[in-house]
Amino acid sequence: MNKVRKLGLSLLNSLLPVLCAFAIGAVIILIIGQNPLTTYWIMIKNTLFTWKGFMKTLHYASPLILTGLAIAITFKANIFNMGVEGQLLGGAFASCIIGFSLKSMNPTAHVIICLLSGIIVGMLFALVPAILKAYFHVNEMVVTLMLNYAIAKILQVLASTVFRDKAAGYVATSPIESSAMFNRIGGTSITLFFPITIVVFIAMYFVFKKSRLGYEITAIGRNTEFAEASGMNVRRKIIYMMLISGALSGLAGAGFMMSEKFKYTLDFSGSPGLGWDGMLIALLGGHDPIGILIAAVFYSALKTGSDSIGIFANVPKEIVAVIQGLMILFLSIRFIDQRTKVFENFKTRFISKKAQTEEVQ
Amino acid sequence: MDYQRLLYDAISCGAPIILCVLGGNFAHKANVLNIALEGMLLMGAFTSVLFTMLTKNILLGILICILINLIWGIVFSVMCVTKKGNPIIAGLAVNMLATAICAFLLKVLGMANLNVNSIVNVAGLKIQIPVINQIPFIGGIISGHPLMTYVSFIAIFVMWVIMYKTKFGVYVRVVGENEDAAVSVGINVNRIRYIAVLIGAVCSALAGINLSLEKMALFTNDMSAGIGFIAIAAIFCGSGRPGLTSIYAIIFGLAQSLAINLSISAGAYSGLFNTIPYFMIVFILAVVSIIKMKNNRVRGFKNE
Secondary structure, eight states: HHHHHHHHHHHHHHHEEEEHHHHHHHHHHHHHHHHHHHHHHHHHHHHHHHHHHHHHHHHHHHHHHHHHHHHHHHTTTTTTTTTTHHHHHHHHHHHHHHHHOOOOOOOHHHHHHHHEEEEEHHHHHHHHHHHHHHHHOOHHHHHHHHHHHHHHHHHHHHHHHHHHHBSSSSSOOOOOOGGGOOOBTTSSOOOEEEEEEEEHHHHHHHHHTTSSHHHHHHHHHOOHHHHHTTTOOHHHHHHHHHHHHHHHHHHHHHHHHHIIOSSTTTTOOOOOOOHHHHHHHHHHTOOOOHHHHHHHHHHHHHHHHHHHHHHHOOOTHHHHHHHHHHHHHHHHSSSTTTTTTTTHHHHHHHHHHHHHHHHHH | OOHHHHHHOOOOOOOHHHHHHHHHHHHHHOOOOOOOHHHHHHHHHHHHHHHHHHHOHHHHHHHHHHHHHHHHHHHHIIIISSSOHHHHHHHHHHHHHHHHHHHHHHHHTTTTTTTOOOOOOOHOOBOHHHOOSSEEEEEHHHSOOOOHHHHHHHHHHHHHHHHHSSSHHHHHHHHHOOOHHHTTTTOOOHHHHHHHHHHHHHHHHHHHHEEEEEETTTTOOOTTHHHHHHHHHHHHHTOOOOEEEEEEHHHHHHHHHHHHHHHTGGGGGGGGGGHHHHHHHHHHHHHHHHHHHHHHOOOOOOOO
């Protein structure tokens, strides 16, 4: 009973903010003179209720699952790695450069090298704030936010000078070799990247739920000083967490590059960016792996669906970013916490009413 | 390099950072981490230009802009003071919402950016201070800034007085240092925190006005470029003290001005100079944190 109640509470805590955000989004759509219900229906019709569309949703969900996990593993320990976006861009750029500069490679080897380079660059970018946080107590949030801007600027310069593809009419690198691309499977949008994501997801599930590190992350998040006092090496754990987070973001970037974009452009990660989407997904999923998986698929459906509302419903697709912001705003508070006794209140009211009526009789 | 230009730009770039820092100090001292400065700054920049364009009146535009930012401040404080939500997540949500709303409204209006050059005369808004602008070198640096830049420097003193010489300032610091003690002597903790956040909202509105309306008469997407976060770095470095944090704000302004002035003559690689402020902030924050840690005598790891 207690377990069911806990699950119900966490479900309500994730669902209510989403509903509130959509309600306010609907008001905004009404104000600009469109019908919110048809807009929302167009958004999810193709992406959730057709086979091809759903495959596309899963395809776009892959990087989101990874960034969601990357955010969750640090946020759960109250370490705020805001640098997922920068680490993702770095990983993507590294895999792109390896992807087009190594010619005539064995596809398997090429793919593995590209993914590894993305992971390593992501970890390197996460290592700097991790060391600063763990050994010098530098606020990791400010550092990662600042490094995001710096990394984006540096990649912009690199993409528009040294690595620029002169043939392209806009700022972009050369496309990666076909040996580094993930091919589509069976006429759908799914590539090999999705199964890889699922394997990583299962591994992370065990890290979160069954491993010692997962337990220690929860403990550090609950009470850092107690964790330290009871003998955990908090410093080393922060480095581990940030490295895992960086590796996941790097992998997300490399995979998205090799399965979807194939070259680095200035709007590679979109707006507001896959890393920031990951934050919403981690919060929506309650920092729990299964929750993250569901949230990533749901949010991916919204995001891919947002392209069609721009075409069919006359609502700018930026509305999805507004709804995303609203969701995060409402997810920052607990609508219902452990102490609010929804079911008990309901029960006592119901029973006392019954008792009253009995008394009257 | 033109040193006069460099220092003029340092003051010019430093002003919005100083305003954000001064506003954020109160929230920092009251123990509410106000990450939302960035979003409020962007919102201030956007609404001031938007409503100046709609009402064709600068003063009205500024007034509405401050009112809207107050609403944002109330939203933020409802989330993290009344509802006891996570201020970091609520703050980032405000930032993302601000960016999203600006992009959305620009799309609805069908414009790539907002331009009010026809209403606002940027050169006319620059104030020439009578005597000082006659001084050779220094006159060209200090004189000729728009109003909000001067307001920001005057505000350093005003905020210092509010923080250290008034009852309210004492209350803010008590609330931050020991909430239980504040409650026990009958201070309304939530009200103090609301006011602290709202001061931040107004100050970042002024910073936004300075950034878009006064200096360029133009709003483009993402024009805040992390100034709110830079301000938070300055607040951390100066531990929320008005004078000290303003000095850090000016240093960060100097870094931005260096980036602007160096990149003028650098050609294709000029973008690399734009990274100077960010790396410099990380470096300074690291140095300050290491010094603070050396003076810290508490055993073990403490997560703030």
